[in-house]
Amino acid sequence: MPARTAHLNVTGMSCANCSATIEDALADLDGVVSANANYATDESAVEYDPEEASLGEIYAAIESAGYGAVSETVTVAIADMSCANCAEANAEALESTPGVIEATVNYATDEAQIRYNPADASRSDLYDAIESAGYSPVREGEGDASGTDATDGESSGDAGQDARDAAREEEISRQLRLTLFGAALAAPLLLFMADHLLLDGALFPETVFGVSIGWVQFLLATPVQVVLGRPFYENSYKALVTNGRANMDVLIALGSTTAYAYSVAVLAGLVAGSLYFDTAALILVFITLGNYLEARSKGQAGEALRKLLEMEADRATLVDRAASETPHADGEAVDEDGTEREVPVDEVAVGDRMKVRPGEKVPTDGVVVDGQSAVDESMVTGESVPVEKGEGDEVIGSTINENGVLVVEATKVGADTALQGIVRTVKEAQSRQPEIQNLADRISAYFVPAVIVNALLWGIVWFLFPETLAGFVNALPLWGLVAGGPAVAGGAVSISEFAIVVFASAVLIACPCALGLATPAATMVGTTIGAGHGVLFKGGDVLERAKDVDTVVFDKTGTLTEGAMELTDVVAFDRDGEPVPDGGAARHVDPDDDLGDSDGDRDAEREVLRTAAIAERGSEHPLARAIVEGARERGLEVPEPDDFENVPGHGVRATVEGEAVLVGNRKLLADEGVDASSAAETMERLEGEGKTAMLVARVPAGTSGGDLIGVVADADTVKPSAADAVAALRDRGIDVMMITGDNERTARAVAERVGIDPENVRAGVLPEDKSDAVEAIQDEGRQAMMVGDGVNDAPALAVAHVGTAIGSGTDVAIEAADVTLMRDDPLDVVKAIRVSDATLQKIKQNLVWALGYNTLMIPLASLGLLQPALAAGAMALSSVSVLTNSLLFRRYEPDRDYRLLGRLR
Numbered sequence: 001m002p003a004r005t006a007h008l009n010v011t012g013m014s015c016a017n018c019s020a021t022i023e024d025a026l027a028d029l030d031g032v033v034s035a036n037a038n039y040a041t042d043e044s045a046v047e048y049d050p051e052e053a054s055l056g057e058i059y060a061a062i063e064s065a066g067y068g069a070v071s072e073t074v075t076v077a078i079a080d081m082s083c084a085n086c087a088e089a090n091a092e093a094l095e096s097t098p099g100v101i102e103a104t105v106n107y108a109t110d111e112a113q114i115r116y117n118p119a120d121a122s123r124s125d126l127y128d129a130i131e132s133a134g135y136s137p138v139r140e141g142e143g144d145a146s147g148t149d150a151t152d153g154e155s156s157g158d159a160g161q162d163a164r165d166a167a168r169e170e171e172i173s174r175q176l177r178l179t180l181f182g183a184a185l186a187a188p189l190l191l192f193m194a195d196h197l198l199l200d201g202a203l204f205p206e207t208v209f210g211v212s213i214g215w216v217q218f219l220l221a222t223p224v225q226v227v228l229g230r231p232f233y234e235n236s237y238k239a240l241v242t243n244g245r246a247n248m249d250v251l252i253a254l255g256s257t258t259a260y261a262y263s264v265a266v267l268a269g270l271v272a273g274s275l276y277f278d279t280a281a282l283i284l285v286f287i288t289l290g291n292y293l294e295a296r297s298k299g300q301a302g303e304a305l306r307k308l309l310e311m312e313a314d315r316a317t318l319v320d321r322a323a324s325e326t327p328h329a330d331g332e333a334v335d336e337d338g339t340e341r342e343v344p345v346d347e348v349a350v351g352d353r354m355k356v357r358p359g360e361k362v363p364t365d366g367v368v369v370d371g372q373s374a375v376d377e378s379m380v381t382g383e384s385v386p387v388e389k390g391e392g393d394e395v396i397g398s399t400i401n402e403n404g405v406l407v408v409e410a411t412k413v414g415a416d417t418a419l420q421g422i423v424r425t426v427k428e429a430q431s432r433q434p435e436i437q438n439l440a441d442r443i444s445a446y447f448v449p450a451v452i453v454n455a456l457l458w459g460i461v462w463f464l465f466p467e468t469l470a471g472f473v474n475a476l477p478l479w480g481l482v483a484g485g486p487a488v489a490g491g492a493v494s495i496s497e498f499a500i501v502v503f504a505s506a507v508l509i510a511c512p513c514a515l516g517l518a519t520p521a522a523t524m525v526g527t528t529i530g531a532g533h534g535v536l537f538k539g540g541d542v543l544e545r546a547k548d549v550d551t552v553v554f555d556k557t558g559t560l561t562e563g564a565m566e567l568t569d570v571v572a573f574d575r576d577g578e579p580v581p582d583g584g585a586a587r588h589v590d591p592d593d594d595l596g597d598s599d600g601d602r603d604a605e606r607e608v609l610r611t612a613a614i615a616e617r618g619s620e621h622p623l624a625r626a627i628v629e630g631a632r633e634r635g636l637e638v639p640e641p642d643d644f645e646n647v648p649g650h651g652v653r654a655t656v657e658g659e660a661v662l663v664g665n666r667k668l669l670a671d672e673g674v675d676a677s678s679a680a681e682t683m684e685r686l687e688g689e690g691k692t693a694m695l696v697a698r699v700p701a702g703t704s705g706g707d708l709i710g711v712v713a714d715a716d717t718v719k720p721s722a723a724d725a726v727a728a729l730r731d732r733g734i735d736v737m738m739i740t741g742d743n744e745r746t747a748r749a750v751a752e753r754v755g756i757d758p759e760n761v762r763a764g765v766l767p768e769d770k771s772d773a774v775e776a777i778q779d780e781g782r783q784a785m786m787v788g789d790g791v792n793d794a795p796a797l798a799v800a801h802v803g804t805a806i807g808s809g810t811d812v813a814i815e816a817a818d819v820t821l822m823r824d825d826p827l828d829v830v831k832a833i834r835v836s837d838a839t840l841q842k843i844k845q846n847l848v849w850a851l852g853y854n855t856l857m858i859p860l861a862s863l864g865l866l867q868p869a870l871a872a873g874a875m876a877l878s879s880v881s882v883l884t885n886s887l888l889f890r891r892y893e894p895d896r897d898y899r900l901l902g903r904l905r
């Protein structure tokens with residue numbers, strides 16, 4: 001294979017050294033002939049041998065060097081696939097296309113998920129690759145050279161989904177028409193078969209209008225063979241000649257053609273024997289009926305996502321900024337002065353302000369700038385109770401405004417909205433199959449050739465040793481041989497005819513479809529169930545891993561607690577380092593509290609709070625913000641500090657009015673030579689109440705050491721469902737742990753409130769050490785799920801067996817996580833594990849059925865115990881039963897553990 005050159009648009013380069021780093025990283029790859037990176041144009045050209053290096057490895061090398069390369073991901077619907085081997089053929093054709101980084105093809109959804117380099121490949125190239133493999137892509141969005149849609153954002157996504165839905169509906173209609181056509185012609189043949197088998201030919205005469213009954217059967221069966229058989233013949237040719245592999249269509253074509261051709265030979269007098277036109281026709285009718293039911297079932301499996309997309313808002317009422325600041329009357333459609341106008345939602349841009357009346361859908365993601373109302377977010381989060389929204393609150397597009405009028409400023413539109421993100425995540429998850437699918441893929445790769453060899457072998461053995469085999473089978477406690485067996489063993493058909501019957505039955509009974517559908521069908525339903533309850537899995541592999549979690553590690557702030565810190569206590573200390581009279585009792589302060597019981601106490605405590613607030617003014621930490629807001633609520637001015645330094649994991653160091661001020665933990669003060677021992681009792685008391693206590697000290701300029709002036713404390717509210725979530729996890733036998741930067745005493749107080757064993761608390765963990773803490777936990781042999789929400793949680797989420805980001809988390813955390821919880825509810829961690837466990841149970845149930853069916857039925861057919869038409873019917877029923885079993889799974893609610901046979905406990 002000749003060398004290829006990839007042209008990449010590189011992101012993240014800031015100097016010439018960056019381009020040299022990228023070139024070195026690429027040069028280290030086996031198979032890379034040359035690599036050039038141009039910092040001036042942000043481009044790179046890589047010449048490589050595709051037999052030794054893949055484009056995916058090139059992208060990975062650039063990313064491991066700390067940079068990025070532009071890529072796009074597209075979903076393409078594919079028609080004409082009949083089994084997992086077809087999906088594999090398409091994947092190979094796509095991955096061999098220049099510019100394609102990776103491709104996964106899902107037989108259950110009839111879709112390919114393709115990541116490609118837009119500089120070297122377009123959608124047209126992808127469509128051509130699928131067609132070269134012998135299949136039919138649903139063409140959409142070939143508007144430009146790069147393959148992106150001619151239209152942008154939501155409209156293009158809707159158009160693509162509409163095209164895929166139309167293709168699926170057309171496939172269902174086509175299979176139905178073929179089934180009805182075949183059934184109409186096969187019905188008389190079924191009567192002929194029943195007359196022959198049950199009535200010994202007493203019902204129908206030997207001739208009809210002077211025409212032999214054999215020729216009547218020929219006239220009825222031939223159109224069925226031509227019309228219904230054509231797709232199987234065409235697909236068999238593509239599979240064998242184009243792709244060099246056998247698929248299910250080959251088995252069907254072999255079985256039906258064998259019965260039809262043998263019957264033609266008998267009718268023409270070339271051989272002696274019985275006619276099997278009825279068998280040939282019924283084989284194709286049964287299989288086509290199975291294809292119709294399968295296509296319908298696939299459509300139903302994806303119905304939940306389509307319904308979700310259908311719930312998107314169609315139109316939006318835009319208001320100008322001046323109008324949005326003026327109250328409007330409820331129910332007003334358009335202002336006479338034109339300050340409001342109704343537009344399609346596609347025309348809404350980021351920054352536009354939209355008016356949302358009671359009962360209307362929020363057009364797109366945004367933030368409330370005016371008004372107050374309850375919003376029904378159940379379609380996205382699964383939470384049935386409407387959520388109160390007011391100024392500054394975020395709202396999700398397509399959720400329903402319940403009662404008040406809201407003015408919302410758009411923050412995300414089109415494909416960037418939460419709803420589109422959910423659909424995209426679920427589709428990507430369905431394209432990434434669990435590891436258990438590898439077993440099915442390995443079996444499927446050899447399945448069809450093995451079935452054909454087995455059928456040929458038994459056909460030959462029956463031809464050579466008919467009496468011996470017939471005697472053996474008749475001795476088994478089973479039903480009799482087809483047609484009583486070969487004539488030499490007392491049967492009604494010749495040896496050669498019986499061998500052909502065995503061959504056809506052994507070919508037709510095997511069902512690779514059931515095996516290929518077992519995992520993707522269940523995964524598709526499982527990921528959809530998760531999305532419907534606010535749990536988004538990033539892949540089927542993640543869905544599989546989550547069930548194996550034996551330890552859940554919660555970050556404290558924002559995960560088990562609300563993450564909204566409030567100032568609760570201010571304690572002042574005198575110059576001797578002792579609590580001021582009446583001021584050392586760690587007394588709770590309210591926003592309207594003037595602090596202190598006497599003027600002296602009040603002044604001392606106000607000074608402590610003012611000093612701490614000024615020092616913390618430059619910090620974005622929640623603890624710092626709580627102190628600053630607490631000071632402002634109590635009427636104190638909080639100017640910027642003269643100088644500010646953040647000390648990660650310990651506190652802050654700032655210059656206030658010419659003096660150094662320290663606000664933080666014991667280690668921070670100890671490092672600066674400040675004695676905080678006099679505050680030990682106060683700190684212990686506050687921390688014992690689950691509060692985060694911080695020491696405040698002044699260090700005069702030009703001196704070593706300093707003076708302790710007070711203690712301030714913040715507290716975070718534990719989420720109402722935190723204790724229930726911990727209890728549910730422990731009921732499942734899962735250990736629950738907590739990681740926090742708080743001190744040991746505060747951390748243990750919170751742990752005891754939610755039911756976590758104090759021994760499972762890792763306190764005082766610096767942000768940069770969280771990932772090390774998770775790795776240490778996993779080094780003990782645990783499979784940990786890390787649950788967090790902040791930027792500093794992202795490394796820990798990435799190294800965990802399963803990383804889970806809470807719904808209110810930062811984009812960085814969500815990007816690093818394997819699972820995203822749309823709500824801020826720790827109970828959804830339990831739901832994620834339940835959905836994972838339930839899906840894997842369903843996959844195993846499907847695989848047991850598929851493997852058990854083939855393991856049982858293939859030997860029966862090989863022993864001559866199954867009539868070919870019945871074998872074809874059983875094969876069709878097998879794949880339909882796997883899909884039906886997966887569809888029944890849609891009724892599962894993850895509020896309880898799943899049990900097979902549909903029972904819940």
